[in-house]
Amino acid sequence: MKPKGQTNQKPLKKIMQTKENDVMTRVSNVIALWCFVFVSLSGVTASAKGKTTHAKADKSSKKTNKVKTLKAQIQTLEKRMKRAESMMARAAKALALAEGVVKRAKTTLAAVKKMKDSSRLALKKAHKALKKEIASQRPLTQVEVRFQIDDWEIRERAAYVAYAHVEWKKYTRAPKLSTKKVYGKLTKIRSEKKIFETLKRARKEGILKDPVLKHRAQMLWDRLREFHLSDKANALRKKIHALEDKLNGIQASHRAVLGGKKVSNRDLRSIIRRDPKRSKREQAWRAYATVGPRVLKGGFMKLVRARNAYAKSLGFPTYFHYRYSKLHLHPEKMWKIYEKLRLASEDAYLKTAASYKELLKIKKVYPWDRRYAAFYQTKKVVDLDKYFAPKKLLPILFRGYKEMGFALKQLNILMDLYPRPGKNQHAYCFDIDPPYDVRILANVGQSGLRAYETMFHEMGHAVHGKFVRQDVRTFRALPDEGFLNEGSANFFGNLVDTKDFFQRYLNIPKKDLQKIVAMKKKQLNSRLYTMRWTLLWMYFERDLYINANVDDPTSMFWARYRQFQGDVPPNPPPYWGILIHFVSHPIYYQNYLLADMLAAQLHEAIRQKTGAKNVLGNPKVGPFLKKNFFAHGRRYRWDELLKKITGKPLTADAYLRALKHSW
Incomplete structure (x- = not known):
């Protein structure tokens, strides 16, 4: 093996010499070939010189003939070109004419098709008119009317149940879900001309x-x-429905932010009610009110104006008047009752406000002070919340209803009771298809009397729906008048804040119970003070529809607040936006006050007719209400039904007596 960099020089020289010899040989051959070609060409040139003179003469004659031939060909081609151009021009004209004919043919075809369609439609209308005319000449019978009503109600009920199922899903887990499609199907059935023309x-x-x-x-x-x-x-x-759908989604999905964290309405209310720090209560209250600007920005006043326009199209001055008409209530007569309650509670309101100022050592009672003052006033005597524990709520609820004659476990009432993200934060009873499908939505989990009142109230709605007993589908639903529905619910809800309930279900030591009874007897003023909140919402909502041209009703709300509750806080927000009823259940809040009046009359009637001193623990309550109230469903108007049950018209007297004597 040779070292690196050393090469073999001898073989390389031999290769180079061989290549040079080959190149020289090839060059010699090329030179010899060129010499041969040169000699050959010299000979050819000499012989060609002799022939050149004869070839020139022949060439000139051939060129002359070729030129003539070419000229003749050119002339022929030019003629052909002219004929082709002429034919193309005629063809273009023919094509243009053909296109015009096709265009006119298409127009004619479209016109014929349109005429055919209009003729078919006219023929269909003519057949329909003929059928209608023949039917109108044929006597209309009660049997036919009954058949048409039955058929329509079956289809309408199915459409309503489908709509109610989507509403349930929207409220329980999908706040942005649209009800537009199912509502459209329901409206289509309600807009059918056949049933309307028959009626x-x-x-x-x-x-x-x-x-x-x-x-x-x-x-x-x-x-x-x-x-x-x-x-x-x-x-x-x-x-209106589209705006309601949108605003319902805003209210249901809204979560306030407090201290950089999202907080539920339930937790905010707990802070407002229980926290001793006034600044923290104010922060919670203002966070609670942050839904208001979103409702306003989402188009609330557009909704109010659209409702007014709708009422005017039906012949009513405002939506307020339209709703009172639908509820079979006379505005002027009812307002006299409301004014009676407002005046009756005026002194109580002033005394309660003064007591709260003294208790909390403040000069003005702001919205975040009122509930805390009531809670603190009670807590100084006894802590009621420990007796209204969340874990006891359902057992007491089921026991209380059972002792009044309602076996709730046998009624198959679907209940969605606990809070979660995306779920509506309020409480409702959904009468989807009474008496078969009735459901309750709630958000239980906190202690307090209010939680117990809410569940007893919603269960009152549910048992009402479950015991509707009507063979005729028209009547197999809860009453049209909302305060009859709320009356059945308040009948049970108002039993919670009573001496009998505390004694029977809360296991309160005798010493504490005596303190509570003494305190409650002194709190008549505060209960009347609370009633004024209901009046505040009612009066403000009426103002909304009478003054619907304002862009922001917040100043209007606080003017009513000053009238009914007193001191207005600095920088007052659109607090009215917290109330879901203004969006989902307009002109409804008066039903709670009327329901309290109705519940008080029912309590008195049951005591008289069953011979029992109490409603709680009275097993005759259930059978009495089922037979005389719930079973009738929608069969009677509220004033007829009230007289059937109590024998008296609706008044505020029994309600005022109940406030004084419930403790």
């Missing part, structure tokens, strides 16, 4: 002699008439 004709001809059928026809007429008045009213109803 119209039956009313005109006066053929309905059966009192039950006549009542059903009248109820349906009242419900459906507004769906058949004008396209404007129908468009406004769709707009």
Whole structure:
């Protein structure tokens, strides 16, 4: 093996010499070849010189003939070109004419098709008109009216149940879910002309002699008439539903922020009610009110104005007047009752406010002080919350209803009771399809009397729905008048804050109970003070629809607040936005006050007719309410039903007596 860098020089030289020899040989051959070619060409050139003179003469004659031939060909081609151009021009004209013919043919075809479609539509209308005319000449019978009502109600109920299921899903777990599609199907059924024309004709001809059928026809007429008045009213109803759907989603999904963290309404209310630090209560209260700007920005006043426009299209001055008409309430008469309660509570309000100022050593009672003052006033005597523990709520609820004659475990009431993200933070009873499908939504888990009142209230709605007993579908639902529904709920809810309830279910030591009874007897003023909140919401909502042109009703709200509750806080926010009823259940809040009045009258009637001193623990309560109240469903108007049950018209007297004597 050779060292690196050393090469073999001898073989390389031999290779280079061999290549040089090859190149020289090839060069010699090329030179010899060129010499041969040169000699050959010299000979050819000499022989060609002799022939050149003869070739020139032949060439000139050939060139002359070729030129003539070419000129003749060019002339022929030019003629052909002209003929081709002429033919192309004629073809273009023909094509243009053909395109015009095709265009006219297409236009004619479209016109014929349109005429055919319009003829088909006209023929369909003519057949329909003929059928309608033949039907109108044929006598309309009660049997036919009953059949049409039954058929329509079956389809309408199915559409409503589908809509209610979507609403349940929206409220329990999907706040942004739209109900537009199912609501559209329900509206389409309610807008059907056939059933409406049948009712119209039956009313005109006066053929309905059966009192039950006549009542059903009248109820349906009242419900459906507004769906058949004008396209404007129908468009406004769709707009209203879309705005309600949007604002419901805002209220349901809203979570306030306190201290950099999202906080539920339930926790905020707990801070406002229990925290001794006034500044922290104020922060919680202001956080609680942050939903207001979102509701306002989301189009709340557009909703108010749309409702007013809808009411005006139906012949009412405002939506307030329209709703009172639907509820069979006379605004002026009812306002006299409300004014009576306002004046009756005036002195109580002033005394309660003064006592709160003295208790908390403050000069003004702001919204974040009122609930805390009531809580602190009670806690100084005894801590009630320890007796209203969350874990005892359901056992006491089931026991209390059972002792009044309602076996809740046998009623199959679906309950969604505990809070979670995305769930509505309030409490509702969903009467999806009474008496078969009734559900409760709630958010239990905190101690306190209010939690117990809420569950007894919502269960009152549920048992009402579960004991509707009507063979006729028209009546197989909860009453149209909201305060009858709320009356049945308040009948039970108002039993919680009573001496009998505390003695019977809370296992309170005798010494503590005596303190509580003494305290409660002194708190009549504070209960009347609380009632003024209901009046505040009612008066403000009426103001909303009478003064609907304002862009922001916040100053209007605080003016009413000053009238009913006193001191207005600095920089007052749109606190009215916390109330879900303004969006989902307009002109509804008066139902709670009327329900308290109704519940008090029912309590007195049951004591008289069953011979028992108490309602709680009275097993005759259930059978009495089932037979005389719940079973009737929607069959009677509220004033008729109230007289059937109590023998008296609605008044505030029993309610005021109940406030004085419940303890």
